[in-house]
Amino acid sequence: MSWLSRNRSIALCLAALVGLWIVCTMLLLAPYIFLGAVEVIGNYRDGKESQRAKVGPPFENAAVVIRALDAYKSDHGRFPHDLSALEASDRPPPLWGVNEWDYEGSEDSFSLTVRRTQSSYTGHVYFSDSRTWRYDQ
Numbered sequence: 001m002s003w004l005s006r007n008r009s010i011a012l013c014l015a016a017l018v019g020l021w022i023v024c025t026m027l028l029l030a031p032y033i034f035l036g037a038v039e040v041i042g043n044y045r046d047g048k049e050s051q052r053a054k055v056g057p058p059f060e061n062a063a064v065v066i067r068a069l070d071a072y073k074s075d076h077g078r079f080p081h082d083l084s085a086l087e088a089s090d091r092p093p094p095l096w097g098v099n100e101w102d103y104e105g106s107e108d109s110f111s112l113t114v115r116r117t118q119s120s121y122t123g124h125v126y127f128s129d130s131r132t133w134r135y136d137q
Contacts, residue, residue, distance in 0.1 A: 061092040069110060079105035
């Protein structure tokens with residue numbers, strides 16, 4: 001007679017407890033996982049600079065640069081011609097890809113790009129007019 005047949009009720013009880021533990025864990029964590037994914041996707045789409053939502057590169061330092069550019073426009077009536085017009089603390093380097101921003105500014109809008117490599121056109125691009133990010137390949 002095997003252990004399982006002798007202790008069938010104990011084995012079933014253990015299996016039920018493990019199953020219950022898995023279900024409870026999933027029920028407790030599911031809202032956080034779901035809401036976090038929705039917030040990250042939503043903020044990527046509509047360009048909100050939430051530090052909580054954009055936790056990964058290149059967004060960590062991009063929010064600082066974007067806020068500084070918006071402040072520059074409200075002070076001067078237009079966006080700067082290049083990023084050197086901003087204070088050094090307002091233009092931290094990206095934490096992904098090439099260690100510098102590609103910036104193009106005009107009176108009413110700008111684009112901020114971080115490239116994967118120096119010779120690559122692949123990268124993340126932020127558009128101020130639509131307040132959205134796009135991954136260009």
